[in-house]
Amino acid sequence: MDKNIFQSPDTLSYWERETFFQHLDVAIVGSGIVGLSAAIALKEQQPALHVAVLERGVLPFGASTRNAGFACFGSMTELLDDLTRHTEAEVWLLVERRWRGLQRLRERIGDQRMEYEMLGGYELFTPDDEALFQQCRAALPDFNRIINAMTGQRSAFEIIDKRAGQFGFKGVNHLIVNRLEGQLHAGKMMAALMQIAAARGVRFFNGLQVTAFEHNTNGVRIHSVEGWQIAARKVLVATNGFAQQLFPELAVLPARNQVLITKPLANLKFAGSFHYDRGYYYFRTIHNRVLLGGGRNLAPNTEQTDEFGTTDLIKGALLRLLQQVILPGQPVEIDNWWSGILGIGNQKTPILKEVAPNILVAVRMGGMGIAIGSLVGDEAAERILQA
Numbered sequence: 001m002d003k004n005i006f007q008s009p010d011t012l013s014y015w016e017r018e019t020f021f022q023h024l025d026v027a028i029v030g031s032g033i034v035g036l037s038a039a040i041a042l043k044e045q046q047p048a049l050h051v052a053v054l055e056r057g058v059l060p061f062g063a064s065t066r067n068a069g070f071a072c073f074g075s076m077t078e079l080l081d082d083l084t085r086h087t088e089a090e091v092w093l094l095v096e097r098r099w100r101g102l103q104r105l106r107e108r109i110g111d112q113r114m115e116y117e118m119l120g121g122y123e124l125f126t127p128d129d130e131a132l133f134q135q136c137r138a139a140l141p142d143f144n145r146i147i148n149a150m151t152g153q154r155s156a157f158e159i160i161d162k163r164a165g166q167f168g169f170k171g172v173n174h175l176i177v178n179r180l181e182g183q184l185h186a187g188k189m190m191a192a193l194m195q196i197a198a199a200r201g202v203r204f205f206n207g208l209q210v211t212a213f214e215h216n217t218n219g220v221r222i223h224s225v226e227g228w229q230i231a232a233r234k235v236l237v238a239t240n241g242f243a244q245q246l247f248p249e250l251a252v253l254p255a256r257n258q259v260l261i262t263k264p265l266a267n268l269k270f271a272g273s274f275h276y277d278r279g280y281y282y283f284r285t286i287h288n289r290v291l292l293g294g295g296r297n298l299a300p301n302t303e304q305t306d307e308f309g310t311t312d313l314i315k316g317a318l319l320r321l322l323q324q325v326i327l328p329g330q331p332v333e334i335d336n337w338w339s340g341i342l343g344i345g346n347q348k349t350p351i352l353k354e355v356a357p358n359i360l361v362a363v364r365m366g367g368m369g370i371a372i373g374s375l376v377g378d379e380a381a382e383r384i385l386q387a
Helices: 014-020 033-045 076-083 088-109 127-151 162-166 186-199 240-245 312-326 369-386
Strands: 024-029 051-055 121-125 157-159 174-178 203-206 210-216 219-224 229-237 253-262 273-276 281-286 289-294 334-344 351-356 359-363
Touching: 024 033, 024 219, 033 051, 033 088, 033 186, 033 359, 033 369, 076 088, 076 127, 088 127, 088 186, 088 369, 121 127, 127 157, 127 174, 162 174, 186 203, 210 229, 229 369, 240 253, 240 334, 240 359, 253 312, 281 312, 289 312, 351 369, 359 369
Parallel strands: 024 051, 024 229, 051 203, 121 273, 229 359
Antiparallel strands: 121 174, 157 174, 210 219, 219 229, 253 289, 253 334, 273 281, 281 289, 351 359
16 A cells, blocks of 8 residues: 555545534543533534534544543542642542532433432451551541531441451451442443434544644644645544643643553452552452553553553552452453553642643543543533623
């Protein structure tokens, strides 16, 4: 094949240009949770808008279908860590927005459709974590008071040490549960969002990688790796961890998270979502399997990448946690490994701003895209309509 087949500045035929890319009101780059939520919100508010989603991958490319399916808004140790680097107002506003985002996601899709279950989120503490646990114990009344004001749920957080033994964990002497956290099937969630968007008339163009933008009097001209040029009145960039490829100045960095899932296991003693080490490790049950991921804090420089893949260092750490703590003494086979790319930064608040005329970005979900992505997508749609 001629490697230069896409090098022409405009290889779209007249038929393609007139049929598929004519009169685009809004082009959304990225078909993850944020991009699809924005597309749906735009069509809900103005059904006549011509909205198209441009996606570089065959499937949503990044984290939306490569996460652990946690419907969570922050474990106690993670929030305590956030409070050392952010003001109380910033931390609790972000938690409140994550909670609202989860409710918006559930309203939009429906719990059954994405296998949502509020089974609780548990945080594990080993003897080495005793000082950290005592910090959590001291903060628990204030945390519950604040969460109650947000959600109406009393005593969201509770210490339940006796269940550590019931769950079969080894070397875990403290457990704190957050009753408001849940889990879902990330694949079914994304499939549902795509179906809802398509039913409202959103157009999808997969396998189309955007490389640059050019401003003109009518809006924005979008350039792709194929050499195509696509015109749109407005553009929303929702590529999260890949945002710096288009806008290097943005304060968002890629972070790779590695994940494994076991083959089906008999007689699992626990169900729900679990956090360990300030949320850097996480595991859950799904269809009689254990899904386990994290460990990027072991090699922050290596894992600050937008390249998919796994490493021996982190795979070894995950396997040790699985075999020594989560399922001690139990034969277990790994079915699959994969990785996802998050968008993080020194600040955890998502970036939602106009970076150029008629170009809005909605990125940096901070590893909480399932929780906050729907809300950020709705807010992005509102900004586009108001501009």
